[in-house]
Amino acid sequence: MAHAISTPMLSRRATVFVGIVALHVAFVYVLNIGLATKMVEVVFGPIETKMIEEVKDTEEKPPPPPPKIETTPPPFVPPPDIAIDLPVETAVTTAITATTVKPVVKPPPPAQVTRVQPRQNAKRPCATYEEDYPPQSKRLGEEGVTTVRFTVLDNGAVTDVVVVKSSGFERLDQATLRLMKRCRYLPGTENGKAVAMTMDQPVRWQIKK
Numbered sequence: 001m002a003h004a005i006s007t008p009m010l011s012r013r014a015t016v017f018v019g020i021v022a023l024h025v026a027f028v029y030v031l032n033i034g035l036a037t038k039m040v041e042v043v044f045g046p047i048e049t050k051m052i053e054e055v056k057d058t059e060e061k062p063p064p065p066p067p068k069i070e071t072t073p074p075p076f077v078p079p080p081d082i083a084i085d086l087p088v089e090t091a092v093t094t095a096i097t098a099t100t101v102k103p104v105v106k107p108p109p110p111a112q113v114t115r116v117q118p119r120q121n122a123k124r125p126c127a128t129y130e131e132d133y134p135p136q137s138k139r140l141g142e143e144g145v146t147t148v149r150f151t152v153l154d155n156g157a158v159t160d161v162v163v164v165k166s167s168g169f170e171r172l173d174q175a176t177l178r179l180m181k182r183c184r185y186l187p188g189t190e191n192g193k194a195v196a197m198t199m200d201q202p203v204r205w206q207i208k209k
Contacts, residue, residue, distance in 0.1 A: 113191055114191050114192070115188065116188055117199060118186060118187055118197055120185055121156065121184040124184040126179060126180060128179065132178075133175070133205065133207070134172065134175050141207065142167075142168075144167030144205055145202050145204045145205070146163060146166060146167040146172055147163070147165035147203075148163055148176055148200070148203065149162050149164045149198065149200050150198070150199070150201065151198045151199075152197055152198075153196045154187045155187065156187050157184065158181065161177055164200060165202075172205045180203075
Protein backbone atom coordinates (compact mmCIF):
# COMPACT_ATOMS: atom_id res chain seq x y z
CA MET A 1 0.00 0.00 0.00
CA ALA A 2 1.49 3.26 -1.05
CA HIS A 3 2.19 5.89 1.43
CA ALA A 4 1.63 9.50 0.48
CA ILE A 5 4.47 11.89 1.17
CA SER A 6 3.43 14.46 3.71
CA THR A 7 3.63 18.13 2.97
CA PRO A 8 5.85 19.08 5.94
CA MET A 9 8.60 16.69 4.76
CA LEU A 10 8.64 18.27 1.32
CA SER A 11 8.93 21.74 2.73
CA ARG A 12 11.90 20.66 4.87
CA ARG A 13 13.79 19.24 1.88
CA ALA A 14 13.10 22.35 -0.13
CA THR A 15 14.47 24.46 2.66
CA VAL A 16 17.69 22.40 2.84
CA PHE A 17 18.15 22.62 -0.91
CA VAL A 18 17.72 26.34 -0.89
CA GLY A 19 20.22 26.66 1.95
CA ILE A 20 22.80 24.68 0.04
CA VAL A 21 22.38 26.83 -3.04
CA ALA A 22 22.62 29.98 -0.93
CA LEU A 23 25.83 28.66 0.67
CA HIS A 24 27.43 28.13 -2.75
CA VAL A 25 26.43 31.55 -3.90
CA ALA A 26 27.87 33.08 -0.76
CA PHE A 27 31.16 31.18 -1.25
CA VAL A 28 31.48 32.40 -4.81
CA TYR A 29 30.85 35.93 -3.62
CA VAL A 30 33.47 35.66 -0.95
CA LEU A 31 35.98 34.51 -3.50
CA ASN A 32 35.15 37.44 -5.65
CA ILE A 33 35.73 40.03 -2.95
CA GLY A 34 39.04 38.55 -1.80
CA LEU A 35 37.83 37.19 1.45
CA ALA A 36 39.49 33.94 0.69
CA THR A 37 42.82 35.72 0.26
CA LYS A 38 42.51 37.32 3.67
CA MET A 39 41.60 34.01 5.18
CA VAL A 40 44.73 32.43 3.66
CA GLU A 41 46.90 35.26 5.06
CA VAL A 42 45.36 34.76 8.47
CA VAL A 43 45.99 31.02 8.36
CA PHE A 44 49.41 30.85 6.64
CA GLY A 45 50.69 34.32 7.37
CA PRO A 46 51.78 36.93 4.82
CA ILE A 47 53.58 35.54 1.78
CA GLU A 48 56.79 37.42 1.00
CA THR A 49 57.79 37.68 -2.56
CA LYS A 50 61.29 38.84 -3.62
CA MET A 51 62.15 40.14 -7.01
CA ILE A 52 65.37 38.57 -8.24
CA GLU A 53 67.00 40.64 -10.81
CA GLU A 54 68.55 38.72 -13.61
CA VAL A 55 72.31 39.11 -13.72
CA LYS A 56 73.12 40.47 -17.05
CA ASP A 57 76.26 39.24 -18.67
CA THR A 58 78.58 42.17 -18.81
CA GLU A 59 80.67 41.84 -21.89
CA GLU A 60 83.79 43.98 -22.04
CA LYS A 61 83.65 46.30 -24.92
CA PRO A 62 86.68 46.10 -27.22
CA PRO A 63 89.15 48.98 -26.92
CA PRO A 64 88.69 51.76 -29.39
CA PRO A 65 90.93 51.56 -32.48
CA PRO A 66 94.14 53.62 -32.36
CA PRO A 67 93.88 57.04 -33.84
CA LYS A 68 95.01 57.35 -37.38
CA ILE A 69 98.28 59.20 -37.74
CA GLU A 70 98.54 61.22 -40.79
CA THR A 71 101.95 60.71 -42.40
CA THR A 72 103.32 63.39 -44.57
CA PRO A 73 105.47 62.34 -47.54
CA PRO A 74 109.22 63.15 -47.26
CA PRO A 75 110.36 66.27 -49.02
CA PHE A 76 111.40 65.73 -52.59
CA VAL A 77 115.15 65.74 -53.03
CA PRO A 78 116.29 65.94 -56.64
CA PRO A 79 118.92 63.33 -57.57
CA PRO A 80 122.48 64.64 -58.04
CA ASP A 81 123.79 65.13 -61.49
CA ILE A 82 126.42 62.47 -62.14
CA ALA A 83 128.61 62.84 -65.14
CA ILE A 84 129.96 59.52 -66.42
CA ASP A 85 133.08 59.75 -68.50
CA LEU A 86 133.03 56.93 -70.99
CA PRO A 87 136.43 55.78 -72.27
CA VAL A 88 137.13 56.85 -75.77
CA GLU A 89 138.10 53.99 -78.00
CA THR A 90 141.45 54.54 -79.54
CA ALA A 91 142.35 53.21 -82.90
CA VAL A 92 144.41 50.05 -82.76
CA THR A 93 147.70 50.60 -84.45
CA THR A 94 149.34 47.73 -86.24
CA ALA A 95 152.65 49.44 -86.68
CA ILE A 96 155.63 47.31 -85.73
CA THR A 97 158.12 49.05 -83.50
CA ALA A 98 161.65 47.90 -83.41
CA THR A 99 162.93 46.93 -79.97
CA THR A 100 166.49 46.43 -79.01
CA VAL A 101 167.31 43.63 -76.59
CA LYS A 102 170.13 44.51 -74.30
CA PRO A 103 172.46 41.64 -73.50
CA VAL A 104 172.42 40.47 -69.93
CA VAL A 105 175.71 41.23 -68.27
CA LYS A 106 176.77 38.30 -66.13
CA PRO A 107 178.41 39.14 -62.83
CA PRO A 108 182.07 38.31 -62.67
CA PRO A 109 182.87 34.98 -61.04
CA PRO A 110 183.91 35.15 -57.41
CA ALA A 111 187.57 35.56 -56.92
CA GLN A 112 189.31 32.36 -56.03
CA VAL A 113 190.86 32.38 -52.62
CA THR A 114 194.00 30.40 -52.08
CA ARG A 115 194.04 29.37 -48.44
CA VAL A 116 196.98 27.80 -46.63
CA GLN A 117 196.45 26.29 -43.15
CA PRO A 118 198.82 27.19 -40.28
CA ARG A 119 201.85 24.92 -39.84
CA GLN A 120 203.94 24.05 -36.84
CA ASN A 121 207.09 26.03 -36.44
CA ALA A 122 210.04 23.70 -36.18
CA LYS A 123 211.71 26.08 -33.77
CA ARG A 124 208.91 25.77 -31.22
CA PRO A 125 206.93 22.60 -32.09
CA CYS A 126 203.92 21.28 -30.18
CA ALA A 127 205.64 18.10 -29.10
CA THR A 128 205.56 16.33 -25.77
CA TYR A 129 208.74 15.90 -23.83
CA GLU A 130 209.67 13.80 -20.88
CA GLU A 131 209.38 16.77 -18.56
CA ASP A 132 205.85 17.58 -19.87
CA TYR A 133 204.42 14.22 -18.76
CA PRO A 134 202.66 14.48 -15.36
CA PRO A 135 204.65 12.34 -12.88
CA GLN A 136 201.53 10.83 -11.30
CA SER A 137 200.15 9.90 -14.73
CA LYS A 138 203.43 8.11 -15.48
CA ARG A 139 203.26 6.19 -12.19
CA LEU A 140 199.65 5.21 -12.87
CA GLY A 141 200.35 4.41 -16.52
CA GLU A 142 197.85 6.97 -17.90
CA GLU A 143 198.06 7.33 -21.70
CA GLY A 144 195.80 8.83 -24.34
CA VAL A 145 195.16 11.51 -26.99
CA THR A 146 193.78 14.94 -26.15
CA THR A 147 192.33 16.95 -29.05
CA VAL A 148 192.32 20.72 -28.64
CA ARG A 149 190.86 23.58 -30.72
CA PHE A 150 192.70 26.88 -30.90
CA THR A 151 193.24 29.99 -33.00
CA VAL A 152 196.53 30.86 -34.68
CA LEU A 153 196.86 34.62 -35.04
CA ASP A 154 198.48 36.32 -38.04
CA ASN A 155 201.73 36.52 -36.02
CA GLY A 156 201.76 32.77 -35.29
CA ALA A 157 200.73 33.04 -31.61
CA VAL A 158 198.25 30.47 -30.23
CA THR A 159 195.18 31.62 -28.32
CA ASP A 160 191.69 30.45 -27.21
CA VAL A 161 192.76 26.85 -26.57
CA VAL A 162 189.94 24.49 -25.50
CA VAL A 163 189.66 20.72 -25.17
CA VAL A 164 187.20 19.26 -27.70
CA LYS A 165 187.97 15.59 -27.00
CA SER A 166 189.38 14.36 -23.70
CA SER A 167 192.02 11.69 -23.35
CA GLY A 168 190.08 10.23 -20.47
CA PHE A 169 192.44 11.62 -17.88
CA GLU A 170 192.12 15.12 -16.42
CA ARG A 171 195.86 15.38 -15.71
CA LEU A 172 196.76 14.71 -19.36
CA ASP A 173 194.18 17.21 -20.61
CA GLN A 174 195.53 19.97 -18.37
CA ALA A 175 199.11 19.17 -19.45
CA THR A 176 197.98 19.58 -23.10
CA LEU A 177 196.65 23.08 -22.41
CA ARG A 178 199.98 24.08 -20.81
CA LEU A 179 201.86 22.61 -23.75
CA MET A 180 199.88 24.59 -26.35
CA LYS A 181 200.69 27.91 -24.69
CA ARG A 182 204.41 27.63 -25.60
CA CYS A 183 203.79 26.48 -29.18
CA ARG A 184 204.26 28.73 -32.16
CA TYR A 185 202.87 28.26 -35.66
CA LEU A 186 203.52 29.64 -39.08
CA PRO A 187 200.29 31.65 -39.63
CA GLY A 188 197.81 30.66 -42.26
CA THR A 189 197.40 32.75 -45.38
CA GLU A 190 194.66 33.73 -47.85
CA ASN A 191 195.99 34.70 -51.25
CA GLY A 192 199.44 35.04 -49.67
CA LYS A 193 198.26 37.27 -46.80
CA ALA A 194 198.64 36.12 -43.18
CA VAL A 195 195.27 35.85 -41.43
CA ALA A 196 194.01 34.36 -38.19
CA MET A 197 192.61 30.84 -38.49
CA THR A 198 191.06 28.29 -36.14
CA MET A 199 192.09 24.64 -36.25
CA ASP A 200 192.08 21.40 -34.27
CA GLN A 201 195.20 19.57 -33.10
CA PRO A 202 195.51 16.11 -31.45
CA VAL A 203 198.26 15.66 -28.84
CA ARG A 204 199.29 12.10 -27.98
CA TRP A 205 200.52 11.14 -24.53
CA GLN A 206 202.48 7.90 -24.41
CA ILE A 207 204.95 6.66 -21.81
CA LYS A 208 208.33 5.83 -23.29
CA LYS A 209 209.61 2.41 -22.30
